[in-house]
Amino acid sequence: MYRQELYNGIAYSLLGDTIVYLLAIYFGASNIALGYIASASYIAGIVLPFVPQIFKGRNQIKVQSLVWILRGLVSFGYLGLFFLSGDWAVILLLSVYTLFNVFRMIGIALNDSTLKNISSIANRGKVVANVNTAYQSSSLVVRCISALVLSIQRFSGLVGLVSMQILGVLVNFMASYEMARIPSRSTVDYKKGRGVFVLLKEAMKQAAFSRRLYLRWLSTAVAVVFALTTPFLRVELGLSNSLVVVYSVVLGLSVMAASFVSKQFSDRLGSRPLVLFSSIFSLFFFMAWALITPEANPVWFFVLGFFTNFFIALIGMLVYRLITQVMPDDETVAFNSMVNFFVAIIAFFVGLISGLLGDLGHISRDLFVVNGIAAGNGYTLVFLFAIGLTAVEILVASRLQEYGAYSSQQAAQVIFSMHGLRAVSMIEKLERTRDPAKRKFLMLSLGGNLNNLATSELRLILRSPFSPDKRDAVRALGDRPRKALLDDLIMVAQDDDSYVQLDAIASLGAYRKEEKAKNALVNLMLHGRWSSVRSMASKSLAHITEGTEYLPLVNELSHSAKHIDEIIDYLIAKRFMDKEGTFYQEFFISVEQGRSATFRQTRYAVIATFLKFGSPRLSLLYEQMNLGSPKDFLSPFLSEARDLHQIDQAYKTVLSYFEKKDWESLRSFCMDILESSDVSFDPCFENLKQGLLKAKEMDIEAFDEQDAVAMLYFSYSLGKNAQN
Template sequence: MVSARGVMRTSYLSPEERHEGLRAFLAFNAFNGVGFGLLAETIVYLLALQYGATNLQLGYISSLIHLTGFLLILFPHVLKGAPLVLVYFGAWLGRGLVALLYWLTLLVSPSAAIWVILATYTLFCMLRTVGVALYRPVQKMLSTPSTLGSVMVQANLAYSLTMIIGQLLSFLFLSSPLTSGPRGLLSLILGGVLFNSVASLFLLKIPSRERIASSGDEHIVGVLLEAMRNPRIRYPVLLHWIHLGTTILLGFSTALLKRGLGLPENLVVLYTMTTYVGLVAAGFVNRPFVDRLPARPLLLLSFGLEIPLFLVFAFLRPGAAFGMLLILGFALGFVKGTIAAHVGRTLVDAYPDDRKFSYNAMVNFVTSFLALGFGMAGGALADLGVGVAASLPFLNEYSLVFAAGTVLVFVSMVISLGVRDDRRMEVRELLGVFLSPEHLTAMLGSYRLESTRDERKRRLILNSLMECSSPLAEREIERILRHPFSVESKFVLNRLFVNPKPALLPRVLTLAGEEGYVHRERAIFALGAYRGPEVERVLRTALDDPDPAVRGAAAKSLVRAGYPVDPADLFRRFLHAPVVREEVDYLIALGLAEEEEFLFRRIFTFAEKREGPYYRMTVYSAISSALGTAPLLGDLFMEEESGRGKGVSRFLEEAVRFVPFWRERDRIGRSMREEKWEDILLWVEECIRGISANEGVRGVIHAFGSALREKLSGAPVREDAMAALYFFYALLDRNPEQR
């Protein structure tokens, strides 16, 4: 026997560790969002513009955050065996501290200040690259394949929401005349260093047994060639790189707003903030869908929306309404956020578990060179665009940059056609999900069901799914029914009787025929809402099942499904039933089968099978429930048990609308108070003999009269007297001639 201490654990985390780690990871992303909002590219861009940076230098800044990926060729070998989270912490803390070097710009000339900015931002991005290389492995470590997309979206939401706070702080801070110029921007950077340092501390709280592993004899080129040969990896990787290119080119929008449109720094920051609001909105909207809908059709739609947004930038001119720019920024952020969520999901999902670091290192390494190319190309196009804008007044100096971005987006659309996804769905079907309220309700319900643990809320969500006619809802319900014993499976089976779904009949038949299924009786019950030869076969077979609950449910379901039953056979089964629950089921089946004459003839015989007042009340209440007369006899018994005379008084309030009860209400009340049960039965029997009845009720009345006379030969009790009064009232209620 191996002790718990001696058990070897793998690098995979337990559910508790994943939960604890995810909380710390989300806190890291939250503080990091504020910090990066104050240290981000926009602030560095504006600082560089203060000192007169050229377009090529701006292109370098735009690409630099990705350019330093070349370090990853050395990173695994230098840090091999080091704790993954500890390396992440050191890199992230260091990247914030180097930002303090920006303050040196106050001590040198403007031209030298540009080089200080470029050098400091290069160091910042180099350390950031080390951390970013570990970001996706940490995400995968804190999730399972079924929750990876949700974890990614949660992290992005935490990051983007707080980045908006950082951008808002920047806007408010820079709106003051006292904070204009380089000193205001440097003060923001100082705040970013503080938030970045706090964020780093949360990384130390993430449980982890993983260590940095080098790729051994693998080389970046070898991993790259392997990825390009594998279609499942090739297309997500290419999309990631092109998405990177369009993002770098969009970085020139800051220069366009500042130089081309002449906006002040605080409004440039406000515009940037709206793009992050769009990113957050995309996170909220995509969160329910990223793990449920296929990426390909969503990417095609998103790329189709991104093309016109790039074209708008290409034709922006001075004097453009700032409100329109804010709308443009939000739309661009939303589309970019959607693309990032689904490209990231397909990319991480494609990485082999045992080589995720090697693939991530390769992707980031190649990214560095592509980023430099995109950045320099953007700068060159911006320089070329100055002359183009001079000759074509409807363009701006950055029009060629955004035209190139439009081409890249179109290429992305073509490449996305090759993305492989197990969740197959075409664009037309995808539009159906979003345009159909039923489909959308089902999709959101499935997501909420997975993300909440509150039983009351889950029950409400299940109710909503049961009332939804979408095939998506049916698939979610069938998934729940595959659970071997959950309470929710039982709830779903109960609801299927009220709201049957034909598509689920095969699953219900399977469960109803499985002797070892814990909720088999509920599956039999649900079959009462269906018809078909297989339904009848399963139900008739279940009538002779060893389980009394299954036998009783089968009897009720046969009647409810409209199949004929033999009342004498049900009576025989009632007499031999070993438990009360089964007996009640047979009584309900007789009532539902409209075998009322048979039922009324033996109404007191049923109650004599067992001793005790509660058994008699149970039998009479079950028959009342099957007949459906109001008020239900069970409710009257409940009133009577809470205080003698209360149930009788309530009954008489309803019954006095019939002449016999109206005339003799005092006599009835007195006999009940004096416990003269025989007098009650004699009075009912006399009334039965004296009333006329139509053809449909006459046989039932005669059967009830025979049962009363037979009971009077014995010793009736209180429950018998109340039952006699109640069922006489029920017969009058069904006989139009007595109304």
């Protein structure tokens, strides 16, 4: 499809309206004829009701490829322009262009169905945008080349224009070949008695259908009127053929820009708010077209053309997306034929009206005169007509309903804010990035972006049963609390079979002022299926309450904890809930429970981090000990600990205790330090002291090197911080 659109962009640029406009003006065509050319690409849709009957049961892609070949063949008729002049040349030109568009419209009706088949609801906006980008990129290249060719005097007239059309015919055949290669099992369906008026009547009964169709017809009508800006440059401003082609290049660039915007936003925000905003902006640009004078610098007309066409093209893509949402699967071709049939009728009348208004240049030029200064141009009435159509378009768009689309206010917060644009950029990068480290960074950035688009993306991730970003998304909500996602976070936290349940429970601890979060954590602590859930809920609840209300329950639950991660959670919970530090009195409880060396080391190290005794760190002592150098690991600590008188006096003696594993003598030494240390000024220090003193009553055989290091470390730390 993309390759076909590349070739099609070249072919239509050479066979389409711009070259035809220039040929018509070359032969002296009237404004009505120019208006007809502007609408001819749509008028040809009048034949579409007969397409399902003629091609019933045929493979859809084969039919589409055939009509593309036929539209190329009829274009050889332009060679007859070398033998005609005046009105007869114009009649031949319009006849060939009409036949060209008849076959083109049949192909477009089938193309809509093809695009629907190769895309899904989730990526349709992106696929349509990419198709337009492929089309416009090749179109821009060939239009630039055309502008250069036409700037050469030898090729600026009839010879150059017709030669480019014949080249377009050859490239058109290449587009047909690529189209034929698109795999498709779809056939053209036709149900007797299901004509365009029956389908129209059914569609009009449903608001979801009717308002979308109104938008399609209105957007087409506006596009037909805007197409007259191309002959406007030649007729009103007198620009050369090459500059008119350059103008078409500018219009192509605007369509590519519109494709990019549609790709970025339409699938995320929905079409409705974007159609509404685009219609409002196009209204203001049409006002500028109506008021600008021919004496203005031509650059301003190119700028106006770019921005006006940008919004018109964007509306066209978005409306197509809206139509495909309601397009019936079993009558796709018939439905498209009905839509384009009425497009043809509307385009015909809009084209004629625009042409007639263009003939009223003498009225247009005197329409806006203030203090003797005139504003406007010979096409002012044409542009006022476009303003009226756009105003109706705005009214219809404002009443459109689209499931899943953002509200206008929400969409504005995304499109017109730096946070919203950054959110779009981050989401786009997430879709392309595979590096785990970069994805984590992007998720952290997205978690810090409070725009509603970032919120929606995070909600989607939270609702996914499995996503590589789900854990990072949950943690991001803990780092940067987002009230809008609190219910979603609670849902994950209460799901006993969610693989990120513990992360979600941990993140709830950041929602300190939310009663919902507190109630959810209390319920999980009391009734959680897993012990790890209860311990994590206790830790998060402690962050929220920081009171003693749930301390007795936490103490009770902690005594039955099995795993070290649960013990750490309960210790952290107690630290926040128990300001007096009474839990330190259970300092040696892991010894009484017969826990492993790793378990006890971890528990002691965690307690040390609570008290922040400073250098040296207890965990550093265990690191050195675990490296396998038991004779050396203690010396640096004891050297630093000589600021305590008792250790300074017994430096070598303490080392010998560890060498001989004389834990009883070490216990007596530590107890002497503790008993002589007055730490009553700090309840936590005092409770820790009482917990350490319980070692006197315990069986020394239950102690080993882990406990000895802890006993020495905490005794020294309390002695160092004691009152003199």
